[in-house]
Amino acid sequence: MRPLEDAQAEVLDAMRPLPVMEVTLREAAGLVLAAPVVAAHDIPPFPNSAMDGYAVRATDVADTPVTLPVLEDVPAGSVPTMTVEAGTATKIMTGAPMPLGADTVVKVEDTEPGDGSVTILAGAAPGTSVRPAGGDIAAGSVVLDAGVRLGPAHLGLLASVGEAHPAVHRRPTVALMSTGDEIVPPETSALEPGKIRDSNRFILRALLEELGAVVVDHGIVPDDASALNQTLGHAARNADAVVTSGGVSMGEYDLIKQELRKLGSVEFWRVAMQPAKPFAFGSLGGTPLFGLPGNPVSVFVAFEQFVRPALLQMMGSRRLFRPRLAGVAREDMRTDPAKIVFVRVAISPGSDGSPEARGSGAQGSNIISALAAADAFAVVPVGTGTVSAGDTVELELFRSAEARTRMEAIGG
Ligand code: AMP
Ligand code: MG
Numbered sequence: 001m002r003p004l005e006d007a008q009a010e011v012l013d014a015m016r017p018l019p020v021m022e023v024t025l026r027e028a029a030g031l032v033l034a035a036p037v038v039a040a041h042d043i044p045p046f047p048n049s050a051m052d053g054y055a056v057r058a059t060d061v062a063d064t065p066v067t068l069p070v071l072e073d074v075p076a077g078s079v080p081t082m083t084v085e086a087g088t089a090t091k092i093m094t095g096a097p098m099p100l101g102a103d104t105v106v107k108v109e110d111t112e113p114g115d116g117s118v119t120i121l122a123g124a125a126p127g128t129s130v131r132p133a134g135g136d137i138a139a140g141s142v143v144l145d146a147g148v149r150l151g152p153a154h155l156g157l158l159a160s161v162g163e164a165h166p167a168v169h170r171r172p173t174v175a176l177m178s179t180g181d182e183i184v185p186p187e188t189s190a191l192e193p194g195k196i197r198d199s200n201r202f203i204l205r206a207l208l209e210e211l212g213a214v215v216v217d218h219g220i221v222p223d224d225a226s227a228l229n230q231t232l233g234h235a236a237r238n239a240d241a242v243v244t245s246g247g248v249s250m251g252e253y254d255l256i257k258q259e260l261r262k263l264g265s266v267e268f269w270r271v272a273m274q275p276a277k278p279f280a281f282g283s284l285g286g287t288p289l290f291g292l293p294g295n296p297v298s299v300f301v302a303f304e305q306f307v308r309p310a311l312l313q314m315m316g317s318r319r320l321f322r323p324r325l326a327g328v329a330r331e332d333m334r335t336d337p338a339k340i341v342f343v344r345v346a347i348s349p350g351s352d353g354s355p356e357a358r359g360s361g362a363q364g365s366n367i368i369s370a371l372a373a374a375d376a377f378a379v380v381p382v383g384t385g386t387v388s389a390g391d392t393v394e395l396e397l398f399r400s401a402e403a404r405t406r407m408e409a410i411g412g
Pocket of ligand 2: 181246247294
């Protein structure tokens with residue numbers, strides 16, 4: 001058996017970055033910056049008010065109440081025309097430029113309007129409610145590095161500095177198929193004996209799309225040599241990667257293996273992990289092929305450990321793996337010490353606030369219900385066979401607990 005880390009390293013080593021292109025901000029969501037972005041100007045570009053109120057000189061409002069003549073009204077988007085001299089004030093709205101002379105904004109709640117004047121009821125220290133130019137981002141600084149996967153806040157940041165067409169790695173196109181004579185579409189109303197509905201394509205499609213991939217769905221391919229050969233060949237020619245499920249395990253009817261070998265260079269691995277020990281990896285005419293096992297939980301785990309990091313590498317991301325955090329096992333877990341084991345767990349906050357994990361259901365690699373009830377994997381390393389309640393465990397969160405389906409699975 002191959003250690004997971006070695007298998008992952010080999011997969012990542014084979015990935016080539018996708019071409020770089022300029023896209024609109026809307027298209028850039030979820031893609032990875034290919035070049036650092038430098039701010040051409042300060043953000044904010046000018047000193048401005050953080051509040052609706054009155055721009056004053058702090059020294060003028062040291063003793064309150066004090067009534068000051070109001071020079072003008074400056075809404076956001078306009079510019080002040082007058083300097084705030086000693087003993088005067090300018091009405092100002094949030095985001096409007098500070099008038100010359102003023103160093104402080106007194107918020108409207110601390111004032112009382114008069115006729116052409118304002119009474120300041122409470123003083124404010126110099127600089128209060130003033131947002132200085134460059135207070136967020138200084139002109140010339142790197143706002144985002146290459147390799148950052150663009151989330152909502154990053155897009156807002158790029159917009160603020162006028163980077164409307166960031167250079168990103170192109171979105172990967174991924175061909176997807178399920179294999180197996182027993183697999184029928186989910187729409188099948190009455191299952192014939194021996195048949196099961198296809199879960200894997202729907203798990204994988206959602207995982208791929210969450211990652212930003214364009215999915216080409218090749219449906220269900222029967223265990224038939226020419227069908228497999230044709231579909232795989234077509235898929236590989238028209239995608240950046242091919243993901244299959246089924247047909248790669250040890251006792252499996254050898255069709256997939258034969259056809260994969262005909263089409264390219266593919267290796268069949270036994271990885272020291274549970275679930276998802278069998279895994280096929282290689283290249284079909286230069287297109288990476290990920291042959292995942294058939295059981296749905298194995299599919300999910302293999303995707304998370306191999307396909308997701310590999311695609312992120314192709315997309316140019318610097319971060320390939322989900323972060324792990326320390327949690328506490330809430331119950332005993334028994335695992336195979338020869339393998340790294342991804343225990344499906346539900347997470348709840350413990351009494352001291354640190355996350356507590358307990359199994360989300362039966363741990364067979366076919367048990368989709370326990371996968372659907374899980375928030376995370378408790379990652380039990382090679383060499384550890386028993387985790388006792390109260391032990392620290394590494395948690396790999398793959399979703400937030402708000403998406404949980406079975407609240408009872410987490411107890412308190
Ligand atoms: P295999 O690796 O092809 O031997 O499949 C292992 C197990 O996963 C078998 O019980 C299959 O029936 C099941 N399986 C394979 N493909 C799917 C699928 N697309 N959806 C649900 N179960 C599957
Ligand atoms: Mg099969």
